[in-house]
Amino acid sequence: MASRSGNLSVTLLLSLICVLIICSVNAQLSANYYDSSCPRLQRIVRNALTPSVRRDRRLGASLLRLHFHDCFVNGCDGSVLLDDTSTLTGEKNAFPNMNSLRGFDAIDTIKTRVEAACKDTVSCADILALAARDGTVLLGGPSWTVPLGRRDSTTASQMQANIDLPPPTDDLSALISKFANKGLSAKEMTVLSGSHTIGQAQCSSFRAHIYNGTNINAAFARTRQARCPASAPNGDTNLAPLDLQSPNSFGSDYYQNLVAKRGLLHSDQELFNGGSQDDLVRTYSRNNRAFRNDFAAAMIKMGNISPLTGTAGEIRKNCRVPN
Ligand code: HEM
Ligand SMILES: *[C@@H]1O[C@H](CO)[C@@H](O)[C@H](O)[C@H]1NC(C)=O
Numbered sequence: 001m002a003s004r005s006g007n008l009s010v011t012l013l014l015s016l017i018c019v020l021i022i023c024s025v026n027a028q029l030s031a032n033y034y035d036s037s038c039p040r041l042q043r044i045v046r047n048a049l050t051p052s053v054r055r056d057r058r059l060g061a062s063l064l065r066l067h068f069h070d071c072f073v074n075g076c077d078g079s080v081l082l083d084d085t086s087t088l089t090g091e092k093n094a095f096p097n098m099n100s101l102r103g104f105d106a107i108d109t110i111k112t113r114v115e116a117a118c119k120d121t122v123s124c125a126d127i128l129a130l131a132a133r134d135g136t137v138l139l140g141g142p143s144w145t146v147p148l149g150r151r152d153s154t155t156a157s158q159m160q161a162n163i164d165l166p167p168p169t170d171d172l173s174a175l176i177s178k179f180a181n182k183g184l185s186a187k188e189m190t191v192l193s194g195s196h197t198i199g200q201a202q203c204s205s206f207r208a209h210i211y212n213g214t215n216i217n218a219a220f221a222r223t224r225q226a227r228c229p230a231s232a233p234n235g236d237t238n239l240a241p242l243d244l245q246s247p248n249s250f251g252s253d254y255y256q257n258l259v260a261k262r263g264l265l266h267s268d269q270e271l272f273n274g275g276s277q278d279d280l281v282r283t284y285s286r287n288n289r290a291f292r293n294d295f296a297a298a299m300i301k302m303g304n305i306s307p308l309t310g311t312a313g314e315i316r317k318n319c320r321v322p323n
Contacts, residue, residue, distance in 0.1 A: 029147030029307060034126075038118035045130045048110045053138040057248040060135030061199030062102035067132035068195070068302065069097060070125065072182060073161045075306025077153035078125035080161075081107060081319040088322070094161030099237070100202065104320075107131060111319050124319035125150035129303050136299075139198050141250030144296035147304065151313035154322040168205045168265040172275045175267060182305050188298040190277045193268065194284065194291055196242040197254035201264055203228035204236040209266040215273050217261040220244070224264070240264060255285035 034041045053060045070080040073091055080097070081104065082090040091097055107128060114122050126148045137143045166178045179189035209216060210224045229235045241247030242264050243254045254268075258281050263269035272281045284291040314323050 028309065029149045029304060031145045031147055033148035034118070034122060037121050038114070040117055041114065041122055042130065044113050044117055045110055045127065046134050048113050049106065049131060049134050050138065052106050052109070053135060057139065058198075058200060059103055059106055060139040061195075061247075063106065063128070063131045063135035064195055065199065066101055066103045066107070067128050068192070069101060069161070069165060070128055071302050071305045072164045072178075074153065074157055075308070076125050076129060076150055076303055077306075077308050077313060078123060078128060078150075078316065078319060079153045079156040081124050081128065082153075082156045082322070083320040085321070088156065089158050090156045091158050091161040094158045094165065096165040096167060097161060100205075103131075107319055115317070120315050120317065122315065123150050123152045123313075124316050125152055125307070127319070132303075133299070136198075136250060139248055139250045141198070142292035142296045144300055147300065149307070149309055151308040151310075152316040152319075152322075153308060153313055166267060168201075168267045169208065170267050170270070172270040172273065172277065175270060176276075182302075184298070184301065186276060187280060187294070188301060190271050190280050191284070191291065191294045191298050192302060193271060194252070194254050194295055196265070196268055197250050197252070198247055199242050200239040200247060201242050202236060203238045203240070204232065206240065206264050206266070207232065209264070209269070213266060213269065215261060215269050216263070220260075220262040242268070252284050252286075252288040252291045255281050255291070259285050 066080060067076070070076050070078060073079055080091050080101070082088060084090045084093060092101065107124065110127055110131060111124060114127060129146050129150065133144060133146050164178065164181065166175055170178070175189055176186045179186070184192070206224065207228055207230070210221045210228060211230050213221065224240055227235065227238045227240065244257060244262055245253040257263055258268060258272040261269065263272070271277045317323055
């Protein structure tokens, strides 16, 4: 008898826990979040972005990176978009972001159009998640359905940005652990690094690798040295494509470069350096479809890092300042 009622209370307790878990899952993001409050949202974002990316192809890459740098610092909460003020230290001047992040004006333009159609309704964090997806698609990348309902932070953390965002000098184990800290696997780290199939990097980000790297094709290193002098700060801001083959077109050639030891960043080449990710890099180098599918799934997961939902945070009126 005692054990039977004990079993009953255990069952009740388990059901209660299940309900609580389902509730918390329901409080999470959903693809149709703005269907009634802002039905034209996705078209507004795409229509605002398309001409801008046609004009400046790199912008598609810059927006993808901006979303990554938002999500890795206290979750996808629009914190990366906040400007520094006398009372708030934003993330824009953290080391991985300073003189490097781009795309803020494009986000402002989209936000203005979204506000005109749906005032005080759509968060900057959600606009950034949609812009990252659309930027990827406009450069030939895969599409995915973006879960929505994120709210915006009222604060930012420059210190956390310096701690959580990986520098290009990281080795494989540091990269794996920084992604593990955000609930992402080594495989997801490797597929998300495939973002470097688009966009550019500055000489200061890859100088040490092209002069002192031990796992780099010599001819490739010489080519990159031509526009990246050995002694800083000479040529610090000179750009080179992260994917030497096609920096404005999304594809598995990034992984082909790694197999050929033509990764631009030290951190890129760490994914193919005799370690645990070699097989996966080889697979993606031959299988563009697997890369695209896994990339889309990992982007949804990255976009789900600790969002503010419900009544947490706010819907910012201007993405650069808390209300
Ligand atoms: C795995 C660790 C990663 C490291 C160490 C890293 C590092 C970097 C660095 C140093 C740059 C060049 C910045 C500059 O020189 O101004 C860069 C560019 C870029 N990163 Fe990453 N990144 C990583 C992962 C990611 C992820 C997960 C994404 C997106 C999901 C991403 C997207 C991009 C894009 C698209 C660019 C080009 C941006 C542009 O042209 O404006 N990266 N990354
Ligand atoms: C390469 O390594 C040497 C020896 O450690 C160092 O003096 C030099 O500054 C490094 N060069 C670059 C470009 O990192």
